[in-house]
Amino acid sequence: MDSPVPAATTDQRPLRMGDIAPDFQARSTLGPVKLSDYRGRWLVFFSHPADFTPVCTSEFVAIARAAEAFAALDCGLLGLSVDSLYSHLAWVRAIRDGFDVTIPFPIVEDPSMAIGRAYGMIDADSADSSAVRATYFIDPDGVIRAMTWYPLNVGRSVEEMLRMVAALQRTAGDDVLAPEGWRPGGDLLATAPQDQQAVLAGHDMAWFHRTQADAG
Known part of the structure; x- marks a missing residue:
């Protein structure tokens, strides 16, 4: 399924906190996904450089194990990389077989890099996704409330992701x-x-x- 998200151009302003998260529709490990389908609840949308890599595997195992904690905050999870759907599916099975962990959230394919470039996860002139490890915290109205970026060789903290969601929720609308x-x-x-x-x-x-x- 083609994504309607246009590739970012060199003169496109980077996404910032307070921007509406660009909508897209794409294939995922749990079927077709449209970002706007998550409206009405919080969403953590995160990218990883590649399937079958050490740091990314550690992250996905930890995030999967914390899925119920995110659900308790009424917060959805959505992963993405440039790998194909079939690579995602093979990786999901390898994680299940190797770690006894089933990934309960969708992982979106982005082989054209259109979504990653629209979000600024990938430089418009980049030929690969080696610099991608971004997280977007999106509120129920589809507004980006926070962003974090990590280098290829450092994994994210799932505890901090949960803390960020809770803090954003607690301070939203209150003085x-x-x-x-x-x-x-x-x-x-x-x-x-x-x-x-x-x-x-x-x-x-x-x-x-x-x-x-x-x-x-």
Whole structure:
């Protein structure tokens, strides 16, 4: 199934936080997938350089084992690489046979690199996908709320992916901030006053860093 996503051009502005995630339709290990089908829930959309590689295998095993934790956050998972659907299927079987882990989420094929280039995962002039290990955290409205990029030789932290989703959900729509290392149930930060009168009226020396219990 051809993807309607156009290849990125050298003068195309890179995707940024706050942009609408480009829609696409493609084949996956669990059947045809359309990104907009995930509207209404959170989505972690992540790419990997290639099937049957050591770091990517470690990531997919760990993400599969954490799938229920993502589901508890009402967050879908969607993987992608430039490998063909048949390579994905063979890799999924090898992971099941070698690690006793079944990949429960779709892995999208992108042999033309159209999706990867549209997302900026692959440079428009690149002939291969060796630089791809990107993660997009997409909200229920299809807006990219966070992005992470890792090099070929360093695997992502699944714990941090879960923490990112939880923090984005907790701070969405509320006038609160998630501090360093925040975990659900931990103290949050209040937004700092935005004018001199409010700052001078208070007696708290740390007016710019006020913690508060999570009442949500």
